[in-house]
Amino acid sequence: MSMRVTPTDLIPMARGAAVLGGGGGGDPHIGRLLAASAMRELGDVEIVSPDEVPATACVLPIAMMGAPTVMVEKIPSAGQISLALETLARYLGRTPTHVACMEAGGVNSMVPFVAAARLGLPLIDGDAMGRAFPELQMVLPTMSGVSATPMSIVDDKNNKGVFDTIDNNWAERLARSATIDMGCAPIVSLYAMSGSEVRDCFVPGTLSLCLSIGSAIESARAANQDPVEALVGALRGKLIHTGKVVDVTRRTVAGFARGEAVVTGLDAAAGSQLVLKFQNEHLIAELDGEVLVTTPDLIVVVDAETGEPITTETLRFGHRVAVVAAPMDERWHTPAGIELVGPRYFGYDLDPIRFDGTPSEGARLGAC
Amino acid sequence: MSMRVTPTDLIPMARGAAVLGGGGGGDPHIGRLLAASAMRELGDVEIVSPDEVPATACVLPIAMMGAPTVMVEKIPSAGQISLALETLARYLGRTPTHVACMEAGGVNSMVPFVAAARLGLPLIDGDAMGRAFPELQMVLPTMSGVSATPMSIVDDKNNKGVFDTIDNNWAERLARSATIDMGCAPIVSLYAMSGSEVRDCFVPGTLSLCLSIGSAIESARAANQDPVEALVGALRGKLIHTGKVVDVTRRTVAGFARGEAVVTGLDAAAGSQLVLKFQNEHLIAELDGEVLVTTPDLIVVVDAETGEPITTETLRFGHRVAVVAAPMDERWHTPAGIELVGPRYFGYDLDPIRFDGTPSEGARLGAC
Numbered sequence: 001m002s003m004r005v006t007p008t009d010l011i012p013m014a015r016g017a018a019v020l021g022g023g024g025g026g027d028p029h030i031g032r033l034l035a036a037s038a039m040r041e042l043g044d045v046e047i048v049s050p051d052e053v054p055a056t057a058c059v060l061p062i063a064m065m066g067a068p069t070v071m072v073e074k075i076p077s078a079g080q081i082s083l084a085l086e087t088l089a090r091y092l093g094r095t096p097t098h099v100a101c102m103e104a105g106g107v108n109s110m111v112p113f114v115a116a117a118r119l120g121l122p123l124i125d126g127d128a129m130g131r132a133f134p135e136l137q138m139v140l141p142t143m144s145g146v147s148a149t150p151m152s153i154v155d156d157k158n159n160k161g162v163f164d165t166i167d168n169n170w171a172e173r174l175a176r177s178a179t180i181d182m183g184c185a186p187i188v189s190l191y192a193m194s195g196s197e198v199r200d201c202f203v204p205g206t207l208s209l210c211l212s213i214g215s216a217i218e219s220a221r222a223a224n225q226d227p228v229e230a231l232v233g234a235l236r237g238k239l240i241h242t243g244k245v246v247d248v249t250r251r252t253v254a255g256f257a258r259g260e261a262v263v264t265g266l267d268a269a270a271g272s273q274l275v276l277k278f279q280n281e282h283l284i285a286e287l288d289g290e291v292l293v294t295t296p297d298l299i300v301v302v303d304a305e306t307g308e309p310i311t312t313e314t315l316r317f318g319h320r321v322a323v324v325a326a327p328m329d330e331r332w333h334t335p336a337g338i339e340l341v342g343p344r345y346f347g348y349d350l351d352p353i354r355f356d357g358t359p360s361e362g363a364r365l366g367a368c
Numbered sequence: 369m370s371m372r373v374t375p376t377d378l379i380p381m382a383r384g385a386a387v388l389g390g391g392g393g394g395d396p397h398i399g400r401l402l403a404a405s406a407m408r409e410l411g412d413v414e415i416v417s418p419d420e421v422p423a424t425a426c427v428l429p430i431a432m433m434g435a436p437t438v439m440v441e442k443i444p445s446a447g448q449i450s451l452a453l454e455t456l457a458r459y460l461g462r463t464p465t466h467v468a469c470m471e472a473g474g475v476n477s478m479v480p481f482v483a484a485a486r487l488g489l490p491l492i493d494g495d496a497m498g499r500a501f502p503e504l505q506m507v508l509p510t511m512s513g514v515s516a517t518p519m520s521i522v523d524d525k526n527n528k529g530v531f532d533t534i535d536n537n538w539a540e541r542l543a544r545s546a547t548i549d550m551g552c553a554p555i556v557s558l559y560a561m562s563g564s565e566v567r568d569c570f571v572p573g574t575l576s577l578c579l580s581i582g583s584a585i586e587s588a589r590a591a592n593q594d595p596v597e598a599l600v601g602a603l604r605g606k607l608i609h610t611g612k613v614v615d616v617t618r619r620t621v622a623g624f625a626r627g628e629a630v631v632t633g634l635d636a637a638a639g640s641q642l643v644l645k646f647q648n649e650h651l652i653a654e655l656d657g658e659v660l661v662t663t664p665d666l667i668v669v670v671d672a673e674t675g676e677p678i679t680t681e682t683l684r685f686g687h688r689v690a691v692v693a694a695p696m697d698e699r700w701h702t703p704a705g706i707e708l709v710g711p712r713y714f715g716y717d718l719d720p721i722r723f724d725g726t727p728s729e730g731a732r733l734g735a736c
Binding site for chain 2 (some may be wrong): 180181
């Protein structure tokens with residue numbers, strides 16, 4: 001199934017992408033403006049399901065790398081985005097047939113539309129994680145043995161780099177240092193894949209999911225229904241808390257936005273206090289000292305009234321918010337998935353807990 | 369004029385290279401062993417004068433990048449050295465015809481012999497600075513507008529990178545971060561040049577000069593003559609001090625070995641105290657508070673008895689040393705040269721002083 005995406009579709013899609021960002025991934029707003037402008041100039045973008053991609057296709061994913069706190073102020077150029085893709089294609093000596101999205105959550109849902117419009121290539125409806133995570137090896141293809149490299153990295157000044165590393169952790173390490181030198185917002189193209197690899201490793205349908213989530217929120221608002229309830233439905237998730245943000249601490253460390261937020265319960269949740277721990281994305285939600293849900297499941301903070309997702313870098317004192325948890329791809333709950341993105345990787349000494357309160361299959365890693 | 373270099377020739381050549389290292393550039397000893405081993409296995413290396421290189425030649429220089437303090441402990445592999453060259457050649461889509469040396473001072477005099485032996489290519493008798501300097505943009509080709517990039521960088525684990533930057537300072541910045549991540553001793557291939565560019569930008573004859581310097585020291589020793597006097601003659605330099613090292617402070621900062629050494633005068637120099645300031649290489653020599661000679665001219669510390677050059681990382685209390693100054697390529701003394709490698713670039717608020725006490729032409733920069 002393929003679908004033509006117009007600049008107008010990007011509005012709800014970006015909202016849905018901010019939801020899947022789980023507070024991180026960078027605000028998609030600026031990316032959406034850039035994508036809409038490229039599409040108005042060069043035409044709509046066709047998104048195709050992973051099923052339709054020929055096995056021998058040359059698929060080049062593209063993303064912005066860096067700290068969301070910087071990304072909201074430093075706008076990439078459309079030229080920088082296509083240059084990253086062209087640099088990788090040239091190094092590989094291949095002609096790309098499809099553009100892909102690594103991270104459906106946040107700004108990286110929109111960046112691939114710019115590349116697809118400029119190169120006139122179809123974009124794959126899916127992504128490599130189903131949400132947003134802060135490091136480049138934190139994707140399902142890593143678990144399937146797909147190499148992140150060769151990867152390209154291009155900054156706003158047109159400095160270019162290519163890394164070709166022995167594993168995906170080394171790719172993260174070298175690209176992270178370059179990202180910091182390059183001002184914390186370069187564009188990267190990485191995890192070049194065949195069509196078969198995309199079918200094996202991608203979470204299918206995440207771009208159209210973003211569109212459904214965003215549309216559900218908008219329709220509920222238009223019909224004077226509860227947008228938070230609509231969001232919970234679209235995500236097949238669960239409302240875990242509503243309340244007022246009473247404290248936020250955040251700092252940008254080694255290219256990441258880290259911190260904690262405290263939400264004091266209102267209405268039905270009165271008397272309860274939720275603590276959110278984030279590193280770019282929300283990773284842990286703790287209600288009155290009890291861990292409710294952890295990475296890899298999704299924790300999203302939205303405006304309690306409008307259902308509008310709030311990123312960790314814009315969260316502030318006084319916000320009335322609803323906190324929603326939702327299940328993520330099952331592969332994240334395997335031991336290999338938990339090793340890559342479980343609470344312990346981020347420095348929290350906790351077993352992973354799913355959105356519905358059950359422990360993750362990978363939780364047995366905690367016994368090591 | 370071309371010349372066949374044998375593993376035996378490398379012994380005096382490495383000694384001469386340590387002299388041109390001016391205390392830095394890394395001890396050539398380990399590089400020499402590696403080069404000798406490659407040459408014993410694969411054959412002698414032909415060194416050719418820049419004059420003989422065809423205008424359209426594809427010349428790929430090669431070097432080790434990093435902190436000399438680490439380089440003496442972390443030995444590159446011959447495979448790593450040829451991989452760096454092959455990675456650049458592949459990125460350029462060119463077949464190299466010649467290998468070249470960026471830095472005749474120190475270990476980087478020897479590294480190109482490994483590549484030349486392994487690839488069966490001639491090596492150019494010359495280098496891009498005539499000595500050693502700590503940053504990659506500090507070469508004569510920078511002044512002629514030759515780009516350092518595309519450049520390759522390869523570590524001991526076979527992680528590879530390519531940088532393609534907007535100027536040579538950006539190449540230094542990105543490659544320096546990668547160098548630190550890669551453990552402070554990667555191999556780089558950079559400043560790909562045509563034969564005409566080599567003729568324009570290189571200091572000709574520096575590899576054979578290393579051989580003459582080393583041979584002069586050895587012959588003097590064999591003939592029971594003063595090796596320091598022989599060294600001064602071979603360098604067309606000047607003895608500026610003899611004495612005992614009474615203090616050395618050094619630290620490795622951001623990939624560089626920085627510090628100071630104090631030499632208390634003996635014999636004719638009794639009562640005088642020389643302070644040497646170094647950042648990998650000796651940059652300033654100050655006698656009793658008066659600046660005698662500065663970068664870009666050469667300051668070399670050798671064992672007072674044997675004439676054996678001493679690198680800044682092995683200099684220690686109690687060493688009886690002779691300190692020799694020597695003139696460097698005239699292009700370093702132009703305003704552009706002084707901007708790149710003059711005392712102020714290194715953070716010393718001083719006008720440059722030549723080995724013979726006259727001010728450098730570029731000294732007028734001091735008036736800015």
